Amino acid sequence: MNFQQLRSVRETSRRGFNLTEVANVLFTSQPGVSRQIRELEEELGVDIFERNGKRLTGLTEPGKSILPIIERLLVEAENLQRAGDEFSDQTRGTLSIATTHTQARYVLPQVVQQFRGSYPDVRIALQQSSPEHIAEWVLSGKADIGIATEGLSQFKDLVSFACYEWNHMIVVPEDHPLLNQHVLTLEELARYPLITYDQGFTGRSHIDAAFSQAGLRPDIVLTAMDSDVIQQYVSLGLGVGIIASMAAESGRSFGLRTLYGKHLFTPNVTRLAVRRGTYLRTYILDFIRAFAPSLSVDAIREAVMAPEENGE
Numbered sequence: 001m002n003f004q005q006l007r008s009v010r011e012t013s014r015r016g017f018n019l020t021e022v023a024n025v026l027f028t029s030q031p032g033v034s035r036q037i038r039e040l041e042e043e044l045g046v047d048i049f050e051r052n053g054k055r056l057t058g059l060t061e062p063g064k065s066i067l068p069i070i071e072r073l074l075v076e077a078e079n080l081q082r083a084g085d086e087f088s089d090q091t092r093g094t095l096s097i098a099t100t101h102t103q104a105r106y107v108l109p110q111v112v113q114q115f116r117g118s119y120p121d122v123r124i125a126l127q128q129s130s131p132e133h134i135a136e137w138v139l140s141g142k143a144d145i146g147i148a149t150e151g152l153s154q155f156k157d158l159v160s161f162a163c164y165e166w167n168h169m170i171v172v173p174e175d176h177p178l179l180n181q182h183v184l185t186l187e188e189l190a191r192y193p194l195i196t197y198d199q200g201f202t203g204r205s206h207i208d209a210a211f212s213q214a215g216l217r218p219d220i221v222l223t224a225m226d227s228d229v230i231q232q233y234v235s236l237g238l239g240v241g242i243i244a245s246m247a248a249e250s251g252r253s254f255g256l257r258t259l260y261g262k263h264l265f266t267p268n269v270t271r272l273a274v275r276r277g278t279y280l281r282t283y284i285l286d287f288i289r290a291f292a293p294s295l296s297v298d299a300i301r302e303a304v305m306a307p308e309e310n311g312e
Contacts (some may be wrong), residue, residue: 001043003077006070008036009048013067014140017049017056033279071157075277078141083279090179095287098134098143101226102202103270104270106246111290119283130225131200138275144284145274147291149203159304160273163292167267168203169248170259171234171241178240184259186214191238192219195230202227202244203268210265231256244268274304 007026012033015021017061041048048063059067065180092163093114099108104126112124127134127143131151137143139157146152152160157230170189172178181188195205202225211218220237224230227247234241235254243251248258256284272291274280280288287295 003074005036005040006074008033009040009067009070010074012037012056013047013059017058019056072277074273078278092121093146093281093283094123094125095284096127097145097147097161097287098127098129098137098148099147100131100201101128101132101149102149102244102247104128105227106244106250107163107270108291111287114290115283115287118286122283130198133272138273141275144278144280145272145288147270147272149268149270150200150205152271155273157276158273159276159306160271161288161292161295161300161303163270163272163295165267165269166203166245167260167262168207168242168265169245170261171231171243171248171254171256172259173235173237174255174257176240176257176258178259179257181259184261184264186211186216189240189264190216190218193219193247194235194242195222195224195239196220196242197230198225200221200226203265206266206268207242276304278304280304 008022011022011025012019017032019030022033026033028255037049044066046062047060048066050058050060050063097108108126115122116124127137129137131148134143134146134148135152135155135158138146139155146158147163152158170178170184176187178184178192196207199205222230222233224233225257227243228250230241230308231247231251231254233239234256242261245296251258272288274284274288278300285300288300289295289297303306
């Protein structure tokens, strides 16, 4: 039994049983992947995958039990390497962060600046995508940390921590009629075309839920992942913008005015996630604490290493 066999099984499951994709990810050939899988199955004495001819179609019942064990073995192998790196050189390495545009643009710069002051020899790789992809990157080990508002708490193999709460705000051009409203209501807001985030981004589910609970069907004419893009189109007069509070300050550069929406929408919670069972190097722990000072190192380690039912 060797790690290449274990990686072949894990990636086959992750890649929808497409051996061509598995071979590309593992930098080998498709026959090589098939051989690694078959050799492991022969050693274990069971079939891990169901087959239709030469094509793999799914996991067998034994395979469903074996795959989580393989995942744990590979995580521990990575932890062993991380531990070695930690004690051989505690101040060097790469910190990979997967996050949304809003977090990368408006929240992380100050944290990254502070972190770089403490760890000038640690490279930082920022990857921006949707919450779903962020979770996948952390689960696969492509990213050390995931930061987003929506979705991260839904994955059982991630441990996520609540970091801070924020609200949505409304942005309009200087002469917009909504500026004359003493108390802004959802009914008034729904009278205008709206511009806000894509589904699954930056608290969009709370926006949809608020209108739905009020029995309203807003006319959302444009969506985007990027707060600046939303504000750009609001400045062109295409609609009223609903954006994250941390992005509202930049509205001034677009000539926009801000209206508070705290009373209209449920508050949002930004979460930071790491893969369950992962050994976290000191500089990763320090970055987490810089982003969420209320968390202690002991609490982070305990949650990450706890069994699933006891995790955050």
